[in-house]
Ligand SMILES: Cc1cc2nc3c(=O)[nH]c(=O)nc-3n(C[C@H](O)[C@H](O)[C@H](O)COP(=O)(O)O)c2cc1C
């Protein structure tokens with residue numbers, strides 16, 4: 167692995183030259199415009215709101231709720247910082263389980279009658295913070311991401327307690343799933359859909375403008391999209407594999423009339439990866455007959471076929487859903503495509519490609535889908551690795567209509583004001599730029615709350631910091 171660090175690419179020419187040398191094609195603007203005509207300040211109307219900029223905050227959970235699913239002071243701090251960003255679109259806040267057994271970790275929030283008041287208060291805190299720093303919050307559009315974590319459920323401890331859509335030959339082996347009873351029955355799915363309905367009703371009561379019916383990152387909604395081997399009404403044909411989504415939409419609209427719906431989609435997927443002898447990622451193994459379980463894949467395990475992702479977007483449009491957030495892959499089995507980073511988290515591997523290639527892939531996938539459905543409002547993901555050059559690429563992709571909103575994930579943890587600073591034409595605060603150390607993932611993988619330990623003084627000073635440094639020493643992969 168001999169990739170250049172982005173921080174070493176000190177001029178635009180160096181950045182462009184390097185991107186070209188590694189085949190990471192993406193548009194880059196030389197200067198960042200400010201004022202009302204700036205591409206990143208172009209307004210977007212959605213319902214009765216006029217969003218005043220093209221930044222979105224991506225959902226970022228913190229593994230910091232209480233064991234029974236309430237937010238903590240750390241959760242509130244994160245939402246407050248979402249408000250500091252100045253972004254007018256808050257995509258989902260963070261993954262919130264619709265019921266206890268669907269949590270991805272024992273600190274994930276659950277939306278239920280006992281927690282809805284505190285979740286509503288966090289939404290209000292975000293809006294108040296936005297209003298205090300960026301003027302009125304009237305035009306902030308804010309959704310809540312609703313989820314069931316499927317094969318990645320860990321509701322009680324660090325132990326997996328999976329529930330799956332289908333038996334997956336590679337992932338079952340990787341995560342020790344042997345019991346047929348873990349496959350959801352059709353009746354159980356119908357019950358779960360009813361639980362999404364109840365959760366959406368509570369989200370509406372809490373004041374959210376929309377709910378994101380999560381279909382990404384290997385969690386249950388996403389898993390249904392590749393359930394080609396599943397029998398019955400939720401598997402097999404494209405129509406059956408999207409029945410879960412269609413029933414969710416129907417149920418949410420019945421239970422919470424007037425509440426808008428968005429969908430975060432892993433639009434493409436690859437085969438699972440594993441560390442090789444040098445801890446660099448390599449495909450786990452690709453069956454001789456090809457790999458058919460990648461939604462948006464071309465059957466090779468490493469290539470793209472847009473046929474079904476485009477059909478999925480057509481379905482969203484038919485269902486009258488305009489809000490779409492595009493991401494790719496999964497943090498559990500191919501994190502390098504989902505979250506390009508130079509340093510892997512403790513359960514990861516060194517990147518098998520320059521992370522800028524991963525950024526360029528997400529940009530290209532999103533652009534292809536935007537070209538297909540210009541009527542949808544599309545948020546892109548995976549830009550944090552651009553670091554110092556994020557504003558230059560953000561402006562270029564928006565100006566060229568390759569995406570409607572530039573979503574910010576890890577960068578929001580370390581430097582939420584990057585959106586406001588870019589819009590105001592201020593130079594970036596280099597010391598606050600996310601350098602993709604992955605500690606925000608390594609910490610929770612080792613039982614600690616997430617957060618930007620290397621760059622956010624608040625986390626640096628926490629007692630967990632020393633424990634994290636200790637844990638990193640004994641890791642197979644270290645930064
Ligand atoms: C610490 C952490 C928490 C995340 N939490 C969520 C989440 O709750 N829901 C979700 O859909 N994606 C989640 N993601 C994925 C991000 O939203 C985003 O897709 C990813 O980090 C790539 O974007 P970036 O390059 O801006 O970080 C999380 C990522 C990280 C690193």
Ligand code: SF4
Pocket residue numbers: 576577579580599600601602603604605606607617618619620621
């Ligand atoms: S810990 Fe901080 S610098 Fe590292 S990836 Fe997360 S947000 Fe970025």
